[in-house]
Amino acid sequence: MTDAVLATKGISKSFGALQASLDISIDLRPGEIHALIGPNGAGKSTLIQQIAGGMKPDAGQIFLNGQDITALGTAARAKRGLARTFQISALAMEDTVLQNAVLGALGAQGRPFQVFGTALGKADLRATAEQALDRVGLMDHAKTRTSELSHGQRRQLEVAVALTLNPKAFVMDEPMAGLGTRGSKRLTGFLDSLREQAPILLVEHDMDAVFTLADRISVLVYGQIIATGTVDDIRANADVRRAYLGDDT
Numbered sequence: 001m002t003d004a005v006l007a008t009k010g011i012s013k014s015f016g017a018l019q020a021s022l023d024i025s026i027d028l029r030p031g032e033i034h035a036l037i038g039p040n041g042a043g044k045s046t047l048i049q050q051i052a053g054g055m056k057p058d059a060g061q062i063f064l065n066g067q068d069i070t071a072l073g074t075a076a077r078a079k080r081g082l083a084r085t086f087q088i089s090a091l092a093m094e095d096t097v098l099q100n101a102v103l104g105a106l107g108a109q110g111r112p113f114q115v116f117g118t119a120l121g122k123a124d125l126r127a128t129a130e131q132a133l134d135r136v137g138l139m140d141h142a143k144t145r146t147s148e149l150s151h152g153q154r155r156q157l158e159v160a161v162a163l164t165l166n167p168k169a170f171v172m173d174e175p176m177a178g179l180g181t182r183g184s185k186r187l188t189g190f191l192d193s194l195r196e197q198a199p200i201l202l203v204e205h206d207m208d209a210v211f212t213l214a215d216r217i218s219v220l221v222y223g224q225i226i227a228t229g230t231v232d233d234i235r236a237n238a239d240v241r242r243a244y245l246g247d248d249t
């Protein structure tokens, strides 16, 4: 598996006659943002779910830091440092920003059911949570109720919660969805800086964000990776232009 942080090897998954993933091998290297793009229904979510542990592949393996994690469930993968963000939001909207981050830190320690009042008092948990909030620029909003945050700030808070797990790799599912132009630009800048922390496998429809952020792009069409390469490689690839980007790009 060379030095890949996260890798799939020959992942396949079908739903009846529909082949949603076909022999997919991709990897995520230290410090990179690897974007996964493809038309609607190409199989991006299916692949991400198999990587995160919510869906079992019919065949193939998934490796985190060279270790085979295929048999592990979502929680076990998360504990090992696979941080999936931006699926249906797991934030507690009525709690404060700090409380959400502390809850994340609690989960990271395997104590998710500890009484909340006690948890906030625990200096180590609070320190972990505050450090994560500081990293994403939300410390000024620590006491703000989460429901009062903008969409973009909620995305940042989700990253902060993920950071309390000390992630080895991020898997991000459409972080730009629902954000306006300004919000997308801001989040793009933030994700750009986050790759130093841990590499990011990024599923995203916003091509401006993808072309700005991605070190490499893989293109998925009908369950198969048809190309992997740099932004320039992908822009110039005739198959990709035909299948996905349109010939006018």
Ligand SMILES: Nc1ncnc2c1ncn2[C@@H]1O[C@H](COP(=O)(O)OP(=O)(O)OP(=O)(O)O)[C@@H](O)[C@H]1O
Residues within 6 Å of the ligand: 015, 018, 020, 038, 039, 040, 041, 042, 043, 044, 045, 046, 047
């Ligand atoms: N649980 C399921 N049962 C049956 N078919 C499914 C299931 N999940 C996904 N599919 C089908 O698998 C194919 C791939 O779907 P998937 O959601 O992975 O695509 P996607 O690339 O994420 O699409 P989008 O960009 O619209 O989110 C689609 O044809 C979809 O209808």
